[in-house]
Structure formats: C-alpha cells, structure tokens
Amino acid sequence: MIEIAHILSATQCLLAIGLLVQTIEVAITRAFYSSVLSQKGSSQGILTVFLAGRIIGSLLLLLLAFNYLPSRIQQPLYWLLLLSSIFLVIRTRGPLCGGSDAMFFQVQVGLLICSYADWNPVFGIMGIAYIAAQSALSYFLAGIVKLRNSSWRNGEAIRNLFSMNTPYRIFEPVRAIAHAPIACMMMAWATMLFELLFPLLFMVPIEAKSIFLLAGVTFHLMNAAIIGINRFFWAWIATYPALLLF
Amino acid sequence: MEIIKELTLAAKLLLPSWNFFNEVSCFPRLDFALLVDPSHGTTTWNELYPQHATSSLGRILFNPWGNLELLEKNFISAAVDHLAMLSQPFSESFPATEAFAILQRLVQSKLNQPPETGSHSHFQFRLVIECANEPEQIIFTSEPLSLSKQEVA
DSSP states (O other): OOOHHHHHHHHHHHHHHHHHHHHHHHHHTTHHHHHTSOOOHHHHHHHHHHHHHHHHHHHHHHHHHTTOSOGGGHHHHHHHHHHHHHHHHHHTTSOTTTHHHHHHHHHHHHHHHHGGGGTOTHHHHHHHHHHHHHHHHHHHHHHHHHHTOHHHHTSHHHHHHHHSOOSSOEEGGGGGGGGOHHHHHHHHHHHHHHHHHGGGGGGSOHHHHHHHHHHHHHHHHHHHHHHOOHHHHHHHHTTHHHHTTO | OHHHHHHHHHHHHHSOOOOOSOOOSEEEEEEEEEESSTTSSOOOOEESSOOOEEOOOGGGTOOHHHHHHHHHHHHHHHHHHHHHHSOSOHHHHGGGSHHHHHHHHHHHHHHTSSSOOTTOOEEEEEEEEEETTSOOEEEEEOOOEESSOOOOO
C-alpha cells in the first residue's frame, strides 16, 4: 500500500522540477515579451523579478518535497505559485504552451486541496483524487476528440503533422513516415488507443499500473523528441504519483 | 473589457478543455514581404517560419527556444481565430486590434535581426491558411508598414 505522504512528496518533487523548467525557459526568452508583447521598461523589470520569485518558489517546493521545510509553508507557497501561474498567463496573453500550463495548474490546485488535510483528512484524499481525475480525463478526452476526427482514424493526421508546415519543428528522421500511409495509421491508432484506454489504469492492480505509467512516460518523451513539446512531459508525469493511489 | 479578457485567460487554466490536436488538416502561416518603395513595385512573399526540422534530441527535457517559437505561432493561430470573429472588410477592422499589433511587432522583431534588411524601409505581412489537399487561402494582407520599431499604442 502506497502512503499518501509518499505520493505527495513525489508529486511535489515532479511539479517543482516542471515549474523550474518552464520558468527558466521563459526567463531565457523573456526579451520576447518586451519586444513583441511590448511591455515597456518597468513592466519588463517586474517580469524579471516575478520569474526570479517563481524560481525561488519552485526550489522551496522541491525542499518541501524532501521534508527540508516545515509543512506549514505549504498553503502560502501553493497560493503564491497558483497566483503566479495566473499572472504569467495574463502577462503572456494566454497559456504559454497550451495544455501543459493547464495541467501544471491542476496539479497545483490538487496539492492546495491536500494541504487542508489538517482541517479534515478527507482533503488529503480529495486533492490526490483531483489530480488523478484530471490526468485520466485529459487522456480520455484527447482520445475521444481524435477518434471523432476522420483524419486521425485514417492516419492522415500523422502524415499532415510530419509533412506540412505545422507549428511544430519535427524531428528530421521521422519525417519519412509521412510517405508510409500504413505507418501513419498505426501511429495514429496507437496514440488514440493509449489515450482512450488510459483510465483502465484505475481497474488494475498496482503492478499493472506501472505498465500504463511507463507507456505514458514513453509517449510524452516521444512527443517531446518528435514535436518538441517537452513541457507536456513534465506536466503529465507530475500527475503520475497520484494515479498510484486508486 | 480588459479585466474580462484577463479573467477569460485565467479561466482557461482552471477549466481546460483537454482538446489537443483536434485540427491537423489546416495550419495558419504568416508571410512577409520587404518593400523598397511601399507605393509600387512587385511583392515577393516569404514565410516568416519556413518549414524546419531538427535532428537534436536535447530538447526532450529543456527547450526554451522551441517553446518560444511555439508561443509565437500560437499568436498567429489566435489572430486567425480573431479574424473569424471580425466583420468584413478585415482591412478596416483587423488593424485596430491587439492581435494585429502583436503580429506586426512579431514580423518587425524577426526582420530587424541580422542579416540587415538592406535598402528596405517597409514591409507587409499576410495571413495564409494551408490545408492538406487544398489550395492555400490568403485571409488577410496588411498595408505597407514601417520597419522601424514602434511604441505600443
């Protein structure tokens, strides 16, 4: 039986690393926000200070995960990180990287709920359940959306992704798959089946859960390698410890 | 109005749709053309983001510039979505929007990087929709704009 405390620590650790990666990436490219989003002098300074604060907050979360800090800092830290996520989205006129920002936010909300376990222990379970539910729901809904789309069912979606001028910079060695219709269809169906079947993880013993999670890690690493969406990897694996409880 | 827009952005974090890759047949594209004389002359269009691939796997865990490029392209998609809500003619309604201003500054920032733009003083940009197995569709073309950076309106 996995203890809730261990699940919380693992979630905090993975979330902290994910937020650090995201925030440092934004910090490295912050000149964009003044030149294109046109935030003048003092606003750019505020952004720099804000990003530094978010990095410190993420490091504090990492220390919390390893019990180097008292648990009473959880609630103020989670509230600050949540508000900083909202601020970042508003500052950048929208989610930086779409779904990964949303999932980071959901994990933060779940951890915030867990932090009220001192009031009532049920909040501890509720918070982890919230994270687990959002994780499974995200896969299932993404799978449903694809299944309804004929270009996914016939593999054209993969062919278009690898052959057209899309928003993604494709990993060169896989572009040749665009010329193989059967391979495109197999990749499309493998993606859809993984996403649609993911919630079955709640019905299998813990040994089998690890197969689902390993498949998930592989799925997200491949996406990061092929189309460059590395933040999805960090955001979704932060949800995986929660999935082990149910 | 501004506060409503900001609350809407925040709401997308709290209530995500988990709607990924539902559109994989059509993609927007931002083209630019450098002009020596904005009043006449032929216009040669170039893609602001030509089709690129990469052989690097280093981006698997850390990818700041790749994610920045994705963000920039999100603004192009957002501009196309915004155009769909505007009334025609777009030449009058779109230039007054923040989405237009962002695209203008995006192109300016790319064009003002080395190599130098030479004798060109102005540029134009256009939004194009590319769909699989269909001819591309130009949905908006700007008037000639100055290459020099402008203050925010």
